[in-house]
Amino acid sequence: MTLYVGVEDLSRLVAAIGVEPFITGIAERIEADFRRWEEFDKAPRYASHSPDGVIELMPAADRARFSFKYVNGHPKNTRHGLQTVAAFGVLSDVDTGYPVLLSEMTLLTALRTAATSALVARYLAPPASRVMALIGLGAQSEFQALGFRALLGIDRLQIWDIDPAATDKFRANMAGLGFDVVAARSAPDAVLGADIVTTVTADKARATILSDNMIGSGTHINAVGGDCPGKTELAPAILSRGTVFVEYPEQTRIEGEIQQMPADFPVTEIWRVITGDAPGRSSADEITIFDSVGFGIEDFSALSYLYDLLGAGDYTRRLDLIAEPADPRDLFGLVRAPVVARHAERQHA
Amino acid sequence: MTLYVGVEDLSRLVAAIGVEPFITGIAERIEADFRRWEEFDKAPRYASHSPDGVIELMPAADRARFSFKYVNGHPKNTRHGLQTVAAFGVLSDVDTGYPVLLSEMTLLTALRTAATSALVARYLAPPASRVMALIGLGAQSEFQALGFRALLGIDRLQIWDIDPAATDKFRANMAGLGFDVVAARSAPDAVLGADIVTTVTADKARATILSDNMIGSGTHINAVGGDCPGKTELAPAILSRGTVFVEYPEQTRIEGEIQQMPADFPVTEIWRVITGDAPGRSSADEITIFDSVGFGIEDFSALSYLYDLLGAGDYTRRLDLIAEPADPRDLFGLVRAPVVARHAERQHA
Known part of the structure; x- marks a missing residue:
């Protein structure tokens, strides 16, 4: 099962920790990850442009974890009561390729952008x-x-x-x-x-x-x-x-x-x-x-920071995002079994 | 809120419709989308390779919808009871950039791959x-x-x-x-x-x-x-x-x-x-x-087919994947409000 942190969960978690300590925690992670910059698999983000905006995918990976963020940029959205920038992201285990965390990232992006800005200013201001x-x-x-x-x-x-x-x-x-x-x-x-x-x-x-x-x-x-x-x-x-x-x-x-x-x-x-x-x-x-x-590395840092926080506290749910058949080669069993189950029900009815 | 179709939901839906009609439905969608190939925003998938496998992001978009699939390929996974190929994907509205559907795609990929194979064979075999x-x-x-x-x-x-x-x-x-x-x-x-x-x-x-x-x-x-x-x-x-x-x-x-x-x-x-x-x-x-x-277009077709099926029946849940503050510029209100709420509780206690 994949851990899920939605908007409501992340809002509660950030409020509980405090915005400033949370930003500081992400900044420390970004600083540590920027120090080992050359260890990361990097690429410019993928951008799909349309007349009113852009949708982007931002990947990053080290030897242990892969992350990506989905993020849009639609300046006219606020006219319809929607966010200009909305985002969510995933952290995965490189050894298995399985996602371990799916999180909202609209709020998390605001936090990591502030963390990056302030971290860089500490070196330049x-x-x-x-x-x-x-x-x-x-x-x-x-x-x-x-x-x-x-x-x-x-x-x-x-x-x-x-x-x-x-x-x-x-x-x-x-x-x-x-x-x-x-x-x-x-x-x-x-x-x-x-x-x-x-x-x-x-x-x-x-x-x-x-x-x-x-x-x-x-x-x-x-x-x-x-x-x-x-x-x-x-x-x-x-x-x-x-x-x-x-x-x-x-x-x-x-x-x-x-x-x-x-x-x-x-x-x-x-x-x-x-x-x-x-x-x-x-x-x-x-x-x-x-x-x-x-x-992407800043999102990697933010998701890693969040994931490591989740051990304690009730800020996650579990999603059946990835199929887990008892025999991994028996994916077909997932769609065969429900039919059998219904037939069985009918016989008992 | 974003619609979510997990493994359990999709398994039930496919079993209810039947595997062959479901594959046929996806194949018809792929055929129609391949006919308008030049309307799509296309790119080779992004691949992050590691010693034991690969993690890929596969985007595609037309003027109305954007989709991407996350998929891994880890042949050794079966030794640990895990899938070689596991996947999930998202369908979004291009006008707003917001995701409308998050779905498991391990099962859906098997269905769309079979649909593509058979569709192509109908033209070539x-x-x-x-x-x-x-x-x-x-x-x-x-x-x-x-x-x-x-x-x-x-x-x-x-x-x-x-x-x-x-x-x-x-x-x-x-x-x-x-x-x-x-x-x-x-x-x-x-x-x-x-x-x-x-x-x-x-x-x-x-x-x-x-x-x-x-x-x-x-x-x-x-x-x-x-x-x-x-x-x-x-x-x-x-x-x-x-x-x-x-x-x-x-x-x-x-x-x-x-x-x-x-x-x-x-x-x-x-x-x-x-x-x-x-x-x-x-x-x-x-x-x-x-x-x-x-x-990616095959995944776009499969997700579109699935999304259009979801109107009837109880095969989805709703996730708070994207922040929806009352004032879209007031993202900060999400983390400020819980603190206020707790203070209020304390006063009433």
């Missing part, structure tokens, strides 16, 4: 950063804020969204959580004086959320929203001025901010910074940019 | 075929036999497996189903006088199940077992002598029997035969070979 601009106050925004506090101690947020209702939602959710939240009057206003700028907008379009003149020297930019072909947030001039760090160049060149740049635009793989193979921030004036698109 | 050699009596074998009877009227089976226990299992399962089953003493003995030869063995190795001198003129070969790199069943000389038909050349050249041949070895795409664009069997003497590896 100016030391003693306190103020973060947060542009785009959709489904991911609260998780980003909590991730940056958990891993970097960020407690002042300068927030901006083109939709005032999103700002109201964010403020209500963050009330009483100990943040100093300042609603800006514009994106440039939000960025002013920030050590870290996080962009996490949802439009599937070439938008310029950040223009070059908005970004002062020494800033760390955590660019989360530009994550598929035709969807970017930063003016190309910022990318030329700063140093760009990516997860997996083969995927980021297709999907990330650097899709706007030439194919040989220089980037640094973030796992090399984590292992010490490559420098991170090299001066107080440098603009560092994490061109984040999300990579 | 000698007219009025009556006798099929069936080599490899594992989990797929009974479904192949029933598929060929349902679509072609095959009722004499000459069977062979290196393991006598597999032969006993097959005979017991087929008893009383109206077939004339003859257990051969060897593979060459099984092939003798057969109109159609089906190979469906499981070893992940370059085996020669069929050698050139075993195959008489006019035979149709349904080669099902050779379906991943390093796993073949036919001697290359047979491929040179016959006409080879494939599902999707980009995938079959990597995984099929023709992995043994040069990259430009001529093949005919079977969908072109179905639409009438390409000839099928051109003479009574011709050896036709269906180098089958399984393709």
